[in-house]
Every structure is written in structure tokens, then in C-alpha cells.
Amino acid sequence: MTDATSSGASPTTKHATSLLAADDRTRRRNAAEARFRGYGVAAIVVAIMALVGLVSSILYNGSSAFFQTFITLEVYLDPAKLDKKGTGDPEEIRKVTTFGYAPLIVASFEKLAEEDGIAVDGLTAKKAAALISKEGAADLRRYVRADVNRVGQTVEFKFLASGRIDGYYKGRVTMESAEIDNNISPEQLQLADQLKEAGLLKTSWNWGFLTMADASENRPEAAGLGVAILGSFYMMIIVLCLTLPIGVAASIYLEEFAPKNRFTDLVEVNISNLAAVPSIVFGILGLSIFINFAGLPQSAPIVGGLVLTLMTLPTIIIATRASLKAVPPSIRDAALGVGASRMQAVFHHVLPLAMPGILTGTIIGLAQALGETAPLMLIGMVAFVREYPSAPPEGFFEPAAALPVQVYNWTQRADPAFVERASGAIIVLLVFLLIMNAVAIILRRRFERRW
Amino acid sequence: MSFVKLSASAIAIAAVSATTAYARDNVQVAGSSTVLPYASIVAEAFGENFDFPTPVVEGGGSGAGRKKMCEGVGPNTIDIANSSSRIKQSDIDLCASNGVTEIIEVRFGYDGIVFASDINGPSFAFSPADWFNAIAKQVVVDGKLVDNPNAQWSDVNGDLPAQNILAFIPGTKHGTREVFDKKVLEAGCKATGAMDIFKEANGGDKKAAKKACHSLRTDGVSVDIDGDYTETLSRLAANPEAIGVFGLSFYQNNTDKLVVATMDNVTPSTETVASGEYPVSRPLYFYIKKAHLGVTPGLQEYVDFFVSDDMAGPDGPLADYGLVSDPELAKTQEMVANGTPMAPLSN
Numbered sequence: 001m002t003d004a005t006s007s008g009a010s011p012t013t014k015h016a017t018s019l020l021a022a023d024d025r026t027r028r029r030n031a032a033e034a035r036f037r038g039y040g041v042a043a044i045v046v047a048i049m050a051l052v053g054l055v056s057s058i059l060y061n062g063s064s065a066f067f068q069t070f071i072t073l074e075v076y077l078d079p080a081k082l083d084k085k086g087t088g089d090p091e092e093i094r095k096v097t098t099f100g101y102a103p104l105i106v107a108s109f110e111k112l113a114e115e116d117g118i119a120v121d122g123l124t125a126k127k128a129a130a131l132i133s134k135e136g137a138a139d140l141r142r143y144v145r146a147d148v149n150r151v152g153q154t155v156e157f158k159f160l161a162s163g164r165i166d167g168y169y170k171g172r173v174t175m176e177s178a179e180i181d182n183n184i185s186p187e188q189l190q191l192a193d194q195l196k197e198a199g200l201l202k203t204s205w206n207w208g209f210l211t212m213a214d215a216s217e218n219r220p221e222a223a224g225l226g227v228a229i230l231g232s233f234y235m236m237i238i239v240l241c242l243t244l245p246i247g248v249a250a251s252i253y254l255e256e257f258a259p260k261n262r263f264t265d266l267v268e269v270n271i272s273n274l275a276a277v278p279s280i281v282f283g284i285l286g287l288s289i290f291i292n293f294a295g296l297p298q299s300a301p302i303v304g305g306l307v308l309t310l311m312t313l314p315t316i317i318i319a320t321r322a323s324l325k326a327v328p329p330s331i332r333d334a335a336l337g338v339g340a341s342r343m344q345a346v347f348h349h350v351l352p353l354a355m356p357g358i359l360t361g362t363i364i365g366l367a368q369a370l371g372e373t374a375p376l377m378l379i380g381m382v383a384f385v386r387e388y389p390s391a392p393p394e395g396f397f398e399p400a401a402a403l404p405v406q407v408y409n410w411t412q413r414a415d416p417a418f419v420e421r422a423s424g425a426i427i428v429l430l431v432f433l434l435i436m437n438a439v440a441i442i443l444r445r446r447f448e449r450r451w
Numbered sequence: 452m453s454f455v456k457l458s459a460s461a462i463a464i465a466a467v468s469a470t471t472a473y474a475r476d477n478v479q480v481a482g483s484s485t486v487l488p489y490a491s492i493v494a495e496a497f498g499e500n501f502d503f504p505t506p507v508v509e510g511g512g513s514g515a516g517r518k519k520m521c522e523g524v525g526p527n528t529i530d531i532a533n534s535s536s537r538i539k540q541s542d543i544d545l546c547a548s549n550g551v552t553e554i555i556e557v558r559f560g561y562d563g564i565v566f567a568s569d570i571n572g573p574s575f576a577f578s579p580a581d582w583f584n585a586i587a588k589q590v591v592v593d594g595k596l597v598d599n600p601n602a603q604w605s606d607v608n609g610d611l612p613a614q615n616i617l618a619f620i621p622g623t624k625h626g627t628r629e630v631f632d633k634k635v636l637e638a639g640c641k642a643t644g645a646m647d648i649f650k651e652a653n654g655g656d657k658k659a660a661k662k663a664c665h666s667l668r669t670d671g672v673s674v675d676i677d678g679d680y681t682e683t684l685s686r687l688a689a690n691p692e693a694i695g696v697f698g699l700s701f702y703q704n705n706t707d708k709l710v711v712a713t714m715d716n717v718t719p720s721t722e723t724v725a726s727g728e729y730p731v732s733r734p735l736y737f738y739i740k741k742a743h744l745g746v747t748p749g750l751q752e753y754v755d756f757f758v759s760d761d762m763a764g765p766d767g768p769l770a771d772y773g774l775v776s777d778p779e780l781a782k783t784q785e786m787v788a789n790g791t792p793m794a795p796l797s798n
Contacts (some may be wrong), residue, residue: 097500098763135769138499177707180570215493216706218772252664297475297528299507380481384491386498386505387477399507410509412679414488414704 004240023295058423058430064170065424068206068221069161069196071132073108077144077372083151090148101144102138105129105159118194123187130184131162131192135215135222136376160208161201163220163417165192169203172416179360209424213386214409220417221412225425227385231301231400232370232432234392238305238311239369247316249294254317255324256346275314283375284309291379298380301389307379308369315368319361323354356447363440367433373404381405476527477504478753481587482533482680483626485562485698486735489769490533493757496768499758502750508533509757513626520554520740521546530743530750534736535562535626540796556793557754557783559763561775563699563724564731567709570689573612575712579730581608583639585616586673588666591645596652599668614686617693619686620667622677630695630733632665638730640664684708699724700773724775725765732775741792757783768786 023029050300078084081103082096107126119128131255136159144150145155160166164184167173167193178186195201212224258264286307290296327350335345376382382405389395401409405426410422480490483518494552496503513517513534520532521542526639538556546554566577572736584607589596604611621627640646640661649660666675674693676683680701687695687709711719712729723729737757744751756762758780763769765776777783 097761098496141499173707181707182703216495217488218492218768219495219690234577247491290523291527295525297527298479298529299509348603380479380507380509382511383507383509384487384494386495389481399479412484414701416682416705416708 014053022192025046050242052114055430061420062423062425062427065209065420065427066206067170068205069169069201069203070158070165070210071161071201072156072158073105073112073132074154075104075108075113075140075157077151078104078107078136082144093148093151095143096141098137098141101140102129104140110370116198117410118191118198120191120194120202122185123185123191127185127188128191130163131165131188131195133162133221134219135160141320155167160219160221161192163214163415165189165201166193166203166221167417170420172420177221201411211422213388214384214385214406216384216415217413217415217418220413220421223418223421225403225406225428227388228401228403228406228425229428230389231304231381231385232403234301234389234396234400235305235402236370237392238302238396239308239366240362242305242309243312243316243365247313248320250313251317251324252321252346252351255321256342256350267355271314271317275318277376279311280374280378281373282307284379285310286375289377297399299358299383299385299402300397301402302396303379304381304402305396307375308372310368311372311375312365315365316358316362319365320354320358323357323361324350324397326357327353353449356443356449360440360444363436363443367436367440370432370436371404371429373402373408375403376405377408382409384409403432469579475503476748478528478531478747478750479509480506480513480533480737481509481529481710482509482531482737483535483735485513485535485626485677486533488700488736488772489735489774490558490757492751492768492772493762496762497749497753497756501749501752502791503752504755506749507751512624518540519544520738521547521549521551524551524740524742526747528740529737530740530747531754532738534738535537535733536629537734537736537789538738538793540794543796549699551740551742553792553797555739555741555744555754555787555790557737557758558734558777559737559774559780559783559789560733560769560777561724561732562737562773562774563719563721563729564627564634564715564733565697565699565719566694566712567702568689568694568712569687569699570690570708570710572710573614574710575604575694576716577586577611577613577712578608578642578715579635579639580642581611581663582618582635583643583645586618586620587636587640587645587664588668589645589663591643591648594644595647597720599672615692616672617690618673619676619683619693619695620673621683621696622675624677626733627696627698630731634731634733637661637664646684680778698773699775703773721770721773721775725778734777735774738793741790744790754787 042231081100083093085092106125106129110125113125139159140157143155163180164173164181165188168189173181173184173189175186175189178189192201208222209224210229211226212222213227214223214224254264254268286303290303290306292297331349332351333347335349336342340348381400381402383399383401385399385401387399389398389400407422407425407429410418411427459688472713479706480494486512487508494506494508497503509664513536516529516532517534517538519529543554546552565574568575570630578584581604584590584599585601586606587599590599590601592600601607601616603615605613605695607616620631637646640649646660646664649663650657653659674686680697683695683706687693697709699721702711702719711717717723717729719729724732739750739754761767762781762782763774763776767776769774
């Protein structure tokens with residue numbers, strides 16, 4: 001017994017340190033945990049900083065794209081210029097080109113100088129007319145062509161201001177930079193200031209950025225996202241209409257009906273592999289199959305949609321199978337138990353329960369497809385397209401642009417005004433993506449059932 | 452069930468896509484990114500003033516555009532290839548093998564290539580020899596070939612500022628690089644006498660000597676830019692000491708950020724390029740597939756409009772943007788109106 005008590009003394013020496021005061025090992029473990037938490041917080045801080053930096057730089061550069069400077073002028077639609085023969089024949093008037101409309105704008109600046117004294121010394125009316133976007137003459141022509149009886153009237157017309165004038169009120173152009181800028185002079189900026197004082201020049205919200213078509217490098221102020229939004233929309237319709245049925249049918253078959261054998265294993269492995277294939281590969285495939293072999297038109301949403309469908313399918317199949325798997329077997333067993341066929345069990349019980357997951361997967365797949373650029377470059381979507389595609393189904397076959405491609409296009413342009421436009425387009429794209437992801441989250445929250 | 456409806460509509464779309472007898476009603480253009488802005492300006496004005504739809508203009512590069520044009524005849528091939536360099540015999544052969552036998556060559560103007568640096572830095576007055584001595588792999592010192600020892604522009608030419616040499620030049624896939632190689636490096640190579648020495652070293656082989664002239668130093672002093680001029684511009688903003696190579700039109704749109712260097716004491720401008728005084732320039736072309744004339748609606752009108760005085764003339768919008776108008780434009784107009792196909796390449 002004494003032996004036992006003497007040997008029992010050793011455990012007491014082990015407890016010599018207090019449980020309240022941490023020993024070395026505990027301290028080391030606690031320190032390791034604290035360090036790990038520190039790493040985690042640091043990682044989150046870095047990620048948030050990167051995100052904030054990115055979003056704020058885009059917002060800083062791009063939010064101004066939604067505002068545009070407009071100049072309101074009184075324009076006399078001079079019959080001497082628009083109806084030179086004086087016949088009043090609508091056909092003749094409709095033939096006058098935009099070159100014929102430019103002098104009208106010059107004339108209204110002359111009038112402004114004479115009647116209201118809005119002029120700067122040494123600035124000719126022709127130079128003053130450069131304050132107006134080159135789109136102005138085209139707008140005026142469209143206005144007259146809509147109703148040729150307007151010839152002879154004096155109308156108040158709201159013109160886009162040229163890119164440099166717009167940049168002046170957005171801080172991109174200054175008096176100093178205008179000194180050395182070939183495209184604008186300080187006198188022109190002074191005239192713009194006079195127009196502003198007279199209330200003729202205003203910066204206001206610009207719906208045109210969302211509705212107008214792309215414009216050439218000579219008139220960045222007129223460039224809009226209309227065709228790109230429409231093109232992206234058409235492609236999303238095609239992707240949705242193709243991936244949802246094909247993806248869901250494939251997943252249901254593989255998950256519920258297919259025999260488990262080598263072949264289905266192979267199919268499964270390949271679907272996962274396809275999800276990891278770089279998107280540019282699908283572009284090459286699209287070019288050779290849909291354009292060169294099937295003879296579909298270039299730059300058309302149909303080809304873009306088909307290519308993006310191929311790209312999105314694996315994502316949707318994987319998401320659908322995961323949500324089918326998440327439905328407990330007891331549901332199937334119960335349905336089969338009361339005499340339902342396998343198809344009835346799947347379509348009446350399993351599929352409705354899996355639907356929220358399928359929709360979430362589909363929307364996330366679509367969002368991914370919406371932001372995809374690389375495959376579209378190969379099928380001719382990276383193009384200057386100014387015509388709006390018509391309503392589907394014909395519109396699917398007509399040239400269109402796409403949102404991410406428009407961003408890419410604008411970043412390559414020489415005029416600095418396109419920097420703002422490109423960032424603005426990124427904002428629009430991000431807003432669409434956020435909306436789609438929000439819808440996916442709402443669907444999941446609302447309808448998802450947990451067992 | 453919506454699933455059934457969706458599958459039905461999917462099948463409908465597939466059926467439509469398989470059976471549509473597809474006819475194109477707009478002109479399609481692809482090719483050089485240098486020509487792209489000009490072509491889009493013309494396309495825009497064309498769409499505004501004619502009853503045809505606005506042509507679709509794609510970039511992608513000169514070589515890619517010509518290859519695309521040579522893919523064959525039919526509505527799903529392009530009508531026009533823009534090109535910042537002349538068509539090659541290999542392209543013509545490819546075209547012929549795909550049934551594109553007649554091509555109309557249109558030279559619509561010239562493009563200057565300028566050397567520019569940050570607006571706040573000093574201005575430069577270069578000669579081709581300066582550039583060769585600054586960035587070539589081997590240069591001549593005391594009559595002998597040595598690896599390029601120059602670190603500052605003042606080492607190259609005492610009149611230049613003492614600033615580290617750093618050049619952003621277009622990458623080899625650009626048409627601009629070809630012109631840079633030929634009009635700057637080769638000219639400098641000859642002027643410094645390096646050409647003769649290279650020729651001697653290669654046993655009189657002219658081609659090998661030219662190749663040696665084109666080889667650049669690899670110690671990071673000359674940087675190839677594979678992107679476009681906007682990339683060069685942002686690289687200049689980050690390295691205010693560097694010199695970048697730009698198209699004249701790009702420079703003219705960014706005169707508030709860049710200061711341009713003279714070449715052989717000539718300041719680049721549309722006038723000096725047109726007169727031929729400014730040495731670094733190149734012609735711009737587009738190539739029309741003749742088989743599509745009269746088939747694609749508006750094609751003839753588009754090309755006529757492109758070369759008209761209203762667009763490509765010295766006071767037209769293309770010149771405003773930086774195009775150097777072709778003095779022989781009248782001849783081109785006549786050729787386009789007659790649809791004269793190009794003669795076989797002479798060289």
C-alpha cells in the first residue's frame with residue numbers, strides 16, 4: 001500500500017501546475033489558434049479590400065457614363081438647304097444626307113452669336129458647331145425624315161454635346177489640357193460655359209447609354225449599350241430554352257433511371273470534365289461546327305447562344321443531379337409504395353422537390369454565360385454592330401453584340417471618353433449579374449426544403 | 452408542365468435553325484484593328500445615309516481578316532477584309548483554292564506611325580539610326596559589331612536627353628511592327644553601317660542581314676506590346692520615361708497626354724505623311740470579294756461610299772480621325788466603280 005501511495009505521488013506532481021494557469025503546451029495551442037484566426041481575418045480583409053478597390057474604381061470611372069451633357073438649340077430647318085430644288089417632294093427631302101444637315105447647326109450657332117451674343121472672340125461658327133456631337137446631324141435628319149413637313153419650321157432641338165465638352169463637365173478635360181488637345185480649344189470650352197450660363201447646356205441622366213447602339217470612335221458620346229443588351233438577352237433566352245430541358249432530362253435519366261455500369265460512369269466522368277474545359281475551346285468548336293459546317297450566320301445570337309449552351313450544360317447537369325440526390329429516398333419509396341410508376345414518382349414527387357435547386361443552378365449557370373467573352377470572340381460577336389436585331393425568331397439570326405464583348409470593344413478605342421463608357425458597361429453587366437444571383441438566392445431561401 | 456413547353460420550344464428553335472434558308476442583308480467586314488475605326492466611321496455614316504442596314508465591322512487583325520475572306524463564297528463568309536498590310540501570295544493561293552478567284556484591292560489612304568512619350572517629359576528628335584542603336588541586339592562601335600552597350604538616349608546621340616532607354620514597341624503579330632522593322636530598324640541599320648557588316652558576316656546573304664537588323668536586345672529595354680495602343684498608353688503612364696509607338700490617329704486623339712517625337716526633323720502630321728516627308732508610314736487597304744458584289748445588298752454602295760471624297764477625301768471624317776488621304780483617290784474611285792479585280796502580285 002505504501003508502495004502504491006508513494007508511486008501515486010507522481011500523478012500529483014503532474015498536476016503541480018494549476019489548471020487555471022495555462023501550461024506551455026496549452027499556450028502554444030492557444031497561440032496557434034489565435035494565429036490561425038488572424039490569418040483568416042487577414043484573408044477576409046484582403047479579399048474585401050480587393051473587392052472594394054475594384055468596385056469603387058469601376059463606380060468612380062463608370063458612374064459618369066449614365067449622365068450626359070446636352071445642348072438645346074433652336075434650329076431653322078432651312079428649305080434652301082434641305083429642299084434645294086424647292087419642289088417640296090418628300091422623296092427629294094428624304095434623300096438629303098447628314099452632310100446636308102451639318103450647315104443647319106452651324107447656322108444656329110451664327111444666330112446665337114448675333115441675337116443672344118453667345119460667342120467667343122476668334123471662334124468661328126463652324127468651330128462652335130463642333131461643340132455638338134457628330135451624331136447631331138444624324139438625329140436632325142431622322143427627325144426631319146419622320147415628318148418632311150417640318151422643313152421650314154424653327155424647332156428647339158436637344159443635341160448631344162461632343163465627347164470633349166462632356167468630358168469638361170465631368171472633369172476629364174480642363175482648360176490646360178484643352179490648350180494642347182487637337183480636338184478641342186479653350187475658346188470652345190468658354191463658349192460651352194456661356195451656353196451653360198444661358199441655360200442651354202445641361203448635364204442630365206442619359207437613357208441613351210442603355211438604349212442607343214454602339215457608335216464609331218468619332219462620337220463616343222452617342223455610344224450606348226442597346227444592341228449589346230438585346231444581344232445578350234437573346235443569347236440568354238436561347239441558353240435557357242436549350243440547357244434547362246436538355247440538362248434536366250439528362251440529369252433525371254442519369255440519376256433515376258440509368259443502369260449503373262461502365263458506360264454511365266464514363267458519361268458522368270466526362271460531364272465533370274466538360275465543366276472544366278476552358279470556354280475558348282467551345283468558341284473554336286462553335287466556329288467550326290455551327291458556322292463553317294452548319295452554315296449559320298456570323299455575329300448572330302443563335303451561334304453565341306448555342307456555344308454558351310454547350311458551356312453551361314455541364315454546370316446545370318451537375319447542379320440538377322446534386323439537387324435530385326438531395327431528395328430523400330423515402331419520398332421515392334413512398335410514392336412507389338402506393339403504386340406510382342417510376343416516372344410518376346420522379347415527375348410528381350422528386351422533381352418538384354428538387355426544382356428550387358435546379359433553378360438556382362440554372363440561374364447561376366446563366367449568370368456565368370452572361371459574363372463570358374472568350375468564345376464569342378471567335379464567332380464574330382466582337383464587332384461594330386449598329387443595327388438592332390429584330391424580334392425573335394428572326395432576330396436570333398441577325399448580327400448583335402453582347403455586353404462583355406462591348407466592354408472589350410470599348411477598352412480598345414482611342415478616344416479617352418470610351419474609358420468611362422467601358423466602366424459604365426461593366427456596371428450594367430454587374431447589375432444584371434447581381435439581379436440574377438439575388439433571384440437565385442431568393443428562390444433557394446423560399447422554396448428549398450431541408451430534411 | 453413548363454418542362455414540356457420548354458422542350459417543345461427548344462425543338463422548335465433547333466428546327467428553325469436547321470431549315471432557315473439563310474440570306475444575309477448586311478455587309479460584313481473583318482480584319483485589321485488599325486482599319487477598324489475608319490471602317491466603323493464609314494459604316495456608321497453609311498447606315499445613316501443609305502437605306503441599307505449598317506455594315507457589321509469586326510476587328511481581329513489583318514492576317515485573320517484576309518484568311519476569313521478566303522474561306523469561300525457564300526452568305527456565311529465575310530465580304531470585305533480590312534488590312535493594314537498588302538495581301539500576300541499565300542492568301543491569294545488560299546483564296547483561289549476555296550473558290551475566291553477575284554479580289555478587288557482598294558488602297559484608301561495612309562497611316563503614320565509616331566513615337567511619343569509622356570506629355571510632362573522632354574521631347575525627342577529621333578532618326579532611324581538612333582532607334583537602331585538604342586534597341587538593336589548588336590550595334591556598330593568603332594567599325595566592329597558589339598552587343599548593344601547603350602543605356603541612355605544620350606549614349607546613342609549626344610543631342611538626345613540623358614534618359615534611360617525604354618521603348619514600348621508593337622508585338623510581332625501587329626502590322627505596325629512590320630512597318631517599324633522596315634522603315635525604322637532597317638533604315639537605321641543601313642545608316643549606321645551595320646547592314647554591310649551583317650551582310651559580310653553572313654556571306655553576302657541579304658535576307659540574313661535584314662533579319663539580323665530586326666533582332667532586338669533582350670535585356671528588357673525594348674518591350675513588345677501585344678495589346679493595342681491603349682495598353683501602350685497605360686504602360687507609358689506607369690513609366691513616364693518610356694517612349695511608345697502609336698498610330699498617328701491614336702496620337703491625335705490623345706494630344707493632351709502625349710508629346711510626339713520628330714523623325715529626321717519632320718513632325719508627323721497628316722500633311723507630312725501625305726507629302727512623304729515623314730518616313731514612317733504605310734498604306735491601308737481593304738479587299739473585296741468580287742463574287743459578293745451584286746449579291747450582298749449594299750456592298751457596292753458601301754465601297755463606293757468608303758472611297759468617296761465625302762469620306763476618304765482630305766476634308767472628310769476619316770481625315771479628321773487621322774487618316775492620311777490617298778492622293779490617287781480618284782483613280783481608286785474609278786477602279787472601285789468598275790469593279791476591277793487586282794492583278795497578280797508582281798513581287
